Amino acid sequence: MVDDSPEPSTLRVFVALAPPDDAKDELAHVLQPAYARYPRLRWNRIEDWHITLAFLGELPATAVPLLRSALAGRAVSQPALELGLRGGGHFDDRLLWSGIDGDLEGLHRFATDVRDLVRSCGIDFRDRPLRPHLTLARARRDDPTSVPQVAAALTGFVGRPWRTECLHLVGSNIGRGPGPIRYRDIEAWRLGAAGPGEDAPAQGRPTGT
Incomplete structure (x- = not known):
């Protein structure tokens, strides 16, 4: 659900796509042994899994209305993309990820x-x-082995294909305290679904940088 609480003066913002719930559930099932075996990893919430298209950083809240208008119009003209989840990898031995397959040229x-x-x-x-x-998880600084091990275990994973549904404008709490990273939709729009004059936002968050 879109969060209607008052916006702060600045927001850390990115634009993203997200897999549908059943595709995320499929990967989460494969990850169950790793959840139990590597409890010290900082696992991202499944509802926060997303594919970042553009990371914009910290923006003044006054920039958001301009983004909303521009992105709503672009979402209407964008057909759904055929994508899938495939394999795993890591950045700097500390950030675990699953890869994206399918129409990468269109993406x-x-x-x-x-x-x-x-x-x-x-x-x-x-x-x-x-x-x-x-992004699936982050390792602590004193743990250089867990992320590469989980990534290796994901090498053979090939998820079912799925179609993108919405374009998401997302805010995060990175740098706003010691707790885990959390994301929330500022707004989301269905891809190619609205007719003329029907730029209504879609409900939901990137169930799931």
């Missing part, structure tokens, strides 16, 4: 369009190369 085009739209709103951000993945 890269969509991400480029989204980033161009963000710039057209006058928002400057660090334009990192797109590396499509779901």
Whole structure:
């Protein structure tokens, strides 16, 4: 559900897609032994799994209405993408991820369009190369082995194909305290689903950087 609480003066923001619940449940089932075997990993909540298209960083809350308008219009014209979850890997032995399979060319085009739209709103951000993945867990600094071991166990995982449903504008609490990272939808829009004048937001969060 979209959070209607008052916005702070600044927000840490990104634009994302998310797998449907059954695709996430499939991967979560495969991860069950790892959840039990590696309890010290900081596992992301399944409802927070997402594919980041553009990480915008800390923005003034006044930038959000511009983003909402631009992204709503782009979502209407974007057909669903055929994607899937595949395998696993890690960044710097501390961040565990599952990879993305399927229409990667279409995904890269969509991400480029989204980033161009963000710039057209006058928002400057660090334009990192797109590396499509779901972040699953983070290791503590004194644990250099758990993440590579779980990644190796995911090598043969191939999830069922699925179609993207919504474009999500997401806020996070990174840097706002010692607790786990949490995400919430600022707004979400169904891809290609609205007719003229029907840019209504879709309900839900990226069930699931």
